[in-house]
Amino acid sequence: MERIITISREYGSGGRLIGKLLAKKLELPFYDKELIAMVAEQSGFAMDYVEETGEYSPASSRLFNIAVGSMYRQGAMADDLPQADKIHIVQNKVINEIADMGPCVIIGRSADYILRERENCLNVFVHAKMVDKRARAINYYGIEPDRVEKALKKRDKARASHYRYYTDQVWGMASNYHLSLDSGLFGIEGCVDLIASVARD
Amino acid sequence: MERIITISREYGSGGRLIGKLLAKKLELPFYDKELIAMVAEQSGFAMDYVEETGEYSPASSRLFNIAVGSMYRQGAMADDLPQADKIHIVQNKVINEIADMGPCVIIGRSADYILRERENCLNVFVHAKMVDKRARAINYYGIEPDRVEKALKKRDKARASHYRYYTDQVWGMASNYHLSLDSGLFGIEGCVDLIASVARD
Numbered sequence: 001m002e003r004i005i006t007i008s009r010e011y012g013s014g015g016r017l018i019g020k021l022l023a024k025k026l027e028l029p030f031y032d033k034e035l036i037a038m039v040a041e042q043s044g045f046a047m048d049y050v051e052e053t054g055e056y057s058p059a060s061s062r063l064f065n066i067a068v069g070s071m072y073r074q075g076a077m078a079d080d081l082p083q084a085d086k087i088h089i090v091q092n093k094v095i096n097e098i099a100d101m102g103p104c105v106i107i108g109r110s111a112d113y114i115l116r117e118r119e120n121c122l123n124v125f126v127h128a129k130m131v132d133k134r135a136r137a138i139n140y141y142g143i144e145p146d147r148v149e150k151a152l153k154k155r156d157k158a159r160a161s162h163y164r165y166y167t168d169q170v171w172g173m174a175s176n177y178h179l180s181l182d183s184g185l186f187g188i189e190g191c192v193d194l195i196a197s198v199a200r201d
Numbered sequence: 202m203e204r205i206i207t208i209s210r211e212y213g214s215g216g217r218l219i220g221k222l223l224a225k226k227l228e229l230p231f232y233d234k235e236l237i238a239m240v241a242e243q244s245g246f247a248m249d250y251v252e253e254t255g256e257y258s259p260a261s262s263r264l265f266n267i268a269v270g271s272m273y274r275q276g277a278m279a280d281d282l283p284q285a286d287k288i289h290i291v292q293n294k295v296i297n298e299i300a301d302m303g304p305c306v307i308i309g310r311s312a313d314y315i316l317r318e319r320e321n322c323l324n325v326f327v328h329a330k331m332v333d334k335r336a337r338a339i340n341y342y343g344i345e346p347d348r349v350e351k352a353l354k355k356r357d358k359a360r361a362s363h364y365r366y367y368t369d370q371v372w373g374m375a376s377n378y379h380l381s382l383d384s385g386l387f388g389i390e391g392c393v394d395l396i397a398s399v400a401r402d
Contacts, residue, residue, distance in 0.1 A: 180375035
């Protein structure tokens, strides 16, 4: 079955690169910055702001999910919603539009949850031990060794908080995904091959 | 690399069967009831009691981990420890003895955590959606349809509680394992093949 592959990942696990190589290998469209650009265009917010807010900032309104549901039905957006919620609503819409176009690879943005009612998703979570994430963050992201562990934890804490807020699920629980992989053990190429073999079935 | 494969699983996911078929396929010793029998023999408790207590009952002493450490050093066991802790200590010892003997497949019993310092483990978590676990529990375990969901949740809650108590980790978090699989999507044979292909690398 041709699948929509969502890749959620711990910061420093190489999940984004795995997704990129996977898309290339399977000849599928790849949505990472591309998705953020679409949300920025449709929402009128700057790309940087969308990037930060759409994955890391929990919104302030506890009535968010009710609001989203009612706005979808009305096809409108309330003016008094917090900006993070507005971005999340546009992001939700863009991810569904992308999924409507067919198989692809989508990085992050709670896409696993947003597309949860679709039968043809393969939801993947990529993680790694701190020692492996540390090495990756220092070598590839250029983060200073003495602040890298704090930076890694902070980013994942923000992701977890955002995910919890919008999905009411615990970020990183194996049961949210179809397949979870330790990229430190399997390696970047190993993860790409494993996901590709499963996605083709 | 020849690996020790630990399989943790949600109740009803078929993880035990996956482990059994995997051990057969890879021609490795399989430890499930076998492990419980060894713990029963070494601890002097009945098998049923060991089976129930060694995976589902959190102990009462909050000083357990300190106690285990000191008893291992002294080679003795304090008489005033709760029975659940005594069983856990013997289980810990037996799992390490099994691991010393070489590659094998071990089901449950927090073996992923107990063997966490060893380099040659492949820790797997098997889960499935409620609808798939329901069907499995009704068809294969003979649980009544009207109480199956409650029974499934109760058992996993006890596992999570036991795991949390002895490991200080959250049961079912992808990052505790190297590989997590949805047996509903991949099927029992699919999971066996996937784990086998990874374990052989």
